[in-house]
Amino acid sequence: MELKVGKVNQTMELLPISVVGLGGWGKNVVRSFSQTRRAKLCVLCDENEEVIARQAVLYPYAATTTQYSEILAESNIHAVALVTPSPSHFNLAVQALNAGKHVFVEKPLSLTVGDAKELVALAEKKQRVVMVGHLLEYHPAVNLLKSLIQTGELGDIHYIYSHRLNLGVVRLEENALWSLAPHDISVVLYLLGKEPTHVTAVGQSYLNPGVEDVVFLNLRFGEEHMAQIHVSWLDPHKERKVVIVGSKRMAVFDDMHPSEKVRIFDKSANVKIGTANYVESITVRHGEIRSLIVPNQEPLLSETQHFVDCVLDGKTPRSDAHDGLRVVKILDAATRSLHQNGMPVEIL
Numbered sequence: 643m644e645l646k647v648g649k650v651n652q653t654m655e656l657l658p659i660s661v662v663g664l665g666g667w668g669k670n671v672v673r674s675f676s677q678t679r680r681a682k683l684c685v686l687c688d689e690n691e692e693v694i695a696r697q698a699v700l701y702p703y704a705a706t707t708t709q710y711s712e713i714l715a716e717s718n719i720h721a722v723a724l725v726t727p728s729p730s731h732f733n734l735a736v737q738a739l740n741a742g743k744h745v746f747v748e749k750p751l752s753l754t755v756g757d758a759k760e761l762v763a764l765a766e767k768k769q770r771v772v773m774v775g776h777l778l779e780y781h782p783a784v785n786l787l788k789s790l791i792q793t794g795e796l797g798d799i800h801y802i803y804s805h806r807l808n809l810g811v812v813r814l815e816e817n818a819l820w821s822l823a824p825h826d827i828s829v830v831l832y833l834l835g836k837e838p839t840h841v842t843a844v845g846q847s848y849l850n851p852g853v854e855d856v857v858f859l860n861l862r863f864g865e866e867h868m869a870q871i872h873v874s875w876l877d878p879h880k881e882r883k884v885v886i887v888g889s890k891r892m893a894v895f896d897d898m899h900p901s902e903k904v905r906i907f908d909k910s911a912n913v914k915i916g917t918a919n920y921v922e923s924i925t926v927r928h929g930e931i932r933s934l935i936v937p938n939q940e941p942l943l944s945e946t947q948h949f950v951d952c953v954l955d956g957k958t959p960r961s962d963a964h965d966g967l968r969v970v971k972i973l974d975a976a977t978r979s980l981h982q983n984g985m986p987v988e989i990l
C-alpha cells in the first residue's frame with residue numbers, strides 16, 4: 643500500500659508526523675497533534691484495523707496503515723509518535739531513528755537501562771530528537787511549583803511526596819510502578835534538578851500474581867532531600883497530589899481539585915540554637931494559606947507543541963532521552979529493591 647501523505651515543503655514550516663498506536667491513550671495524542679501548531683498529522687497507524695477505523699473518521703485528511711514498516715519507508719514522514727504498549731517502545735524507536743525520523747515516545751522510554759542508554763546514543767548519532775512523554779513536566783501547575791522552588795519561595799526543600807491512586811486501570815503487562823510512577827519520578831527529578839543516590843521500594847500484588855498493584859517508593863538524595871511516591875490502581879480514592887515541604891513554606895498540588903490546584907501554606911518549624919530546653923528551641927509558625935492561579939493550559943497540548951517546536955527549531959526537549967534514561971534507572975533500581983523486600987539500592 644502506498645501512503646498518500648503529499649510532498650513536504652523544504653523549509654519545514656510544518657512537521658509531518660505519524661501517530662503509531664491509537665488505543666486508550668493514543669487517541670488523545672492524535673487529537674493533540676491534530677491541534678498542535680506547525681504539526682501536520684499525516685498518517686494514523688495501528689495494528690488493529692477496527693481501532694484505526696474509529697479514529698480515521700475524525701481525521702479524514704490523514705492516511706492510515708496497519709504496517710509500521712510503511713511509515714519507516716515514507717520519506718515525507720519526518721517524525722513518529724509511539725503510543726504503543728511499553729515493551730514495544732525500544733524496538734519501534736530504534737527502527738524510527740535508523741530510518742531518520744524524530745521520535746516522540748510514551749513513558750517509560752524502555753524497559754531496561756541498557757536499552758535506554760542505547761536510545762540516548764542512537765539519538766545523538768543520528769542527530770534526531772527523542773522526547774519521552776513525561777506529561778507532568780508540561781503541566782502548568784508543576785511548572786509553577788518549579789518556579790516557586792527556583793525563586794526560593796519555599797526555602798530549602800526538605801522532602802516531597804506524591805500520590806497517584808485510583809481504582810483501575812489494572813494492567814497485566816506491567817506493574818503499578820512501571821505504569822504509574824514514571825510520571826511522579828519525572829516530576830520529582832524535574833523539581834529538584836537532581837538524581838537520587840538510593841532507592842527503596844515495597845509493593846504487593848493482590849489481583850495478578852507477580853504484578854504489583856500498589857508500590858511505595860522512597861528516593862534519597864544524599865543527606866539533603868528525600869521523596870516518597872505512592873502508586874496504586876487498587877485504592878478507594880482518585881488522588882493525584884504532590885506535596886513539597888520546604889524550610890520556609892509548603893506547597894500542595896492537587897490535580898483533582900477543580901479550582902485550587904496549587905496552594906501555598908505559609909507554615910514552617912524552626913529550631914533556635916542556644917535555648918535552654920528542647921520545648922523552647924522549636925517554634926512552629928502557622929501563616930496564611932494562599933491559592934495560586936494556575937495558567938489554563940492543557941498539559942498534553944503543551945507536550946506535543948514542545949516536541950514539534952524542538953524538532954523544527956533544533957532544540958533539546960525538556961524530557962529528552964537523557965531524562966527518559968534517568969527515570970528508567972530509578973524504575974530498574976526500584977524493581978531490584980522490590981524483589982529484595984525493600985533493600986536500599988544505589989543508583990549508579
Ligand SMILES: NC(=O)c1ccc[n+]([C@@H]2O[C@H](COP(=O)([O-])OP(=O)(O)OC[C@H]3O[C@@H](n4cnc5c(N)ncnc54)[C@H](O)[C@@H]3O)[C@@H](O)[C@H]2O)c1
Pocket residue numbers: 662663664665666667668687688689690693708710725726727728730748749750775777821
Ligand atoms: N502520558 C500518559 O498520561 C499516559 C496515559 C496512559 C498510557 N500512556 C502510555 O501510552 C502507551 C499506550 O498505552 P494505552 O493505554 O493507549 O495502550 P492500549 O493497549 O490501549 O493501546 C495500544 C495500541 O497500540 C497498538 N499497537 C501495539 N503495537 C503496535 C505496533 N507495533 N504497530 C502499530 N500499533 C501497535 C495496539 O493495537 C493498541 O491499539 C503506553 O506506553 C502507556 O504507558 C501514557
